[in-house]
Amino acid sequence: MKFIEFTEEASCSFEEIDNQHIKMIDIVNNMYNSILINDKEKVLKQFDELISDLSAHFEYEEAIMKETKFQGYISHKLEHDRVLKHTKDDALDFKNGKINFGTENMKSFKTWFYNHLDFNDKKLGKFLAEKGEN
């Protein structure tokens, strides 16, 4: 079984955002597997991959929110900024041996992901669908 599974319920009703989430989930699942086999080098590489993926994905959502004058832009962007900084900090601390980044940290990411879907991305997706953007 995969650590995070993309199901119908995780859909934001907006194809491009769903596709980007599927890609992100893939990276997270690979990272989880590397943690399970204790491969620090691999986890660090996947951390870099995750950080650039998150940056690109967040930029995409933020550009769409701006373009469509989405009301929830500010709080949604703040949440992106917060999690991106947190991920970068974790990657650096793990690299420097300050923290032992493990399955519990991955579970926190998973919780964040589902909360973010429910409170932010699905609202955006619904708004875009209603506007006929997709």
Ligand SMILES: [Fe+2]
């Ligand atoms: Fe988002």
Ligand SMILES: [Fe+2]
């Ligand atoms: Fe998203």
